[in-house]
Amino acid sequence: MNDPLIIDGLHKRYGDLIALQDMTFQVAPGELFGFVGSNGAGKSTTMRIILGVLAADAGRVTLGDRPIDLRTRREIGYMPEERGLYPKMKVGDQLVFLAKLHGLSTSAAEDSMRHWTARLGIDQRVGDDVADLSLGNQQRVQLAAALIHDPRVLVLDEPFSGLDPVAVDVMSDVLKEKAAEGIPVIFSSHQLDLVQRLCDRVGIVSRGQMRALGRVDDLRARDGVTLEVAGPDVTTRWADGLPGVLGADYDIERRTAALRIDPDQVDDQTILATALRAGPVHRFARSTPSLTELFREVVA
Numbered sequence: 273m274n275d276p277l278i279i280d281g282l283h284k285r286y287g288d289l290i291a292l293q294d295m296t297f298q299v300a301p302g303e304l305f306g307f308v309g310s311n312g313a314g315k316s317t318t319m320r321i322i323l324g325v326l327a328a329d330a331g332r333v334t335l336g337d338r339p340i341d342l343r344t345r346r347e348i349g350y351m352p353e354e355r356g357l358y359p360k361m362k363v364g365d366q367l368v369f370l371a372k373l374h375g376l377s378t379s380a381a382e383d384s385m386r387h388w389t390a391r392l393g394i395d396q397r398v399g400d401d402v403a404d405l406s407l408g409n410q411q412r413v414q415l416a417a418a419l420i421h422d423p424r425v426l427v428l429d430e431p432f433s434g435l436d437p438v439a440v441d442v443m444s445d446v447l448k449e450k451a452a453e454g455i456p457v458i459f460s461s462h463q464l465d466l467v468q469r470l471c472d473r474v475g476i477v478s479r480g481q482m483r484a485l486g487r488v489d490d491l492r493a494r495d496g497v498t499l500e501v502a503g504p505d506v507t508t509r510w511a512d513g514l515p516g517v518l519g520a521d522y523d524i525e526r527r528t529a530a531l532r533i534d535p536d537q538v539d540d541q542t543i544l545a546t547a548l549r550a551g552p553v554h555r556f557a558r559s560t561p562s563l564t565e566l567f568r569e570v571v572a
């Protein structure tokens with residue numbers, strides 16, 4: 273059984289700037305955790321502290337009850353935001369070198385290099401210098417570098433940025449596969465539709481603090497349900513003041529009302545009955561907010 277990654281009460285200042293304030297969360301073994309936030313929110317700072325390449329002013333990071341030291345750090349596969357490959361070294365040589373740094377024998381390192389370059393679709397490029405690869409292919413090499421030593425934890429800073437749709441699919445499959453093997457996987461991303469699709473849980477960070485944390489579906493449901501009702505004359509503002517309606521936006525041109533309801537206080541059939549009394553209903557649709565909508569609300 274692998275250990276959970278535990279981030280506990282991290283504080284970090286850069287001079288006067290408070291980059292992290294009581295950053296606390298856990299990533300369980302087998303969990304794919306999405307770390308999202310605006311530019312400058314503190315995601316990379318948190319990830320660097322997890323790896324021990326940056327020291328926190330307070331707080332700690334552990335794998336289970338083990339602190340992150342040189343030995344535990346070798347168990348982590350890390351993709352830094354500032355990609356750290358040697359441009360003038362061949363892809364294959366570089367991956368074998370990194371694997372050996374993590375303690376693999378030469379033959380195990382070569383096997384692992386072949387496995388991951390094939391899996392990530394860069395096996396034709398192992399003899400090329402990294403600098404001669406496109407940015408997306410360099411990113412695939414960077415992921416291979418994070419995976420080459422069969423890590424027990426994965427920490428990836430924006431692994432999806434700049435990838436084409438095929439590479440996004442490959443990256444998604446690999447992350448799901450690693451989580452399914454039972455290791456904690458955390459990645460940051462600004463592609464919230466992807467995070468919504470892939471992740472078990474997410475953390476939304478703003479100005480160095482965790483603002484929302486939980487299962488994607490729970491967070492979306494927490495913010496209520498939206499009903500779109502098209503048809504009845506919206507100039508009468510027919511849904512105003514109904515019990516359980518938290519807010520109503522009326523679009524006169526489209527004769528549509530978008531209602532935010534609290535499903536514990538009112539059910540959608542009651543709203544439909546009220547709408548029908550106001551006029552014929554042509555469309556009635558129920559939705560929960562997307563992660564993008566939730567994000568906008570949380571960081572606003």
Ligand SMILES: Nc1ncnc2c1ncn2[C@@H]1O[C@H](COP(=O)(O)OP(=O)(O)OP(=O)(O)O)[C@@H](O)[C@H]1O
Nearest residue numbers: 286289291309310311312313314315316317318353
């Ligand atoms: N070495 C540094 N010196 C001073 N300030 C820094 C340093 N590194 C980061 N910061 C500041 O700390 C804050 C958090 O930055 P961080 O890179 O962790 O954010 P992020 O969430 O990863 O952002 P992005 O999505 O843009 O990559 C920002 O205001 C940033 O300008």
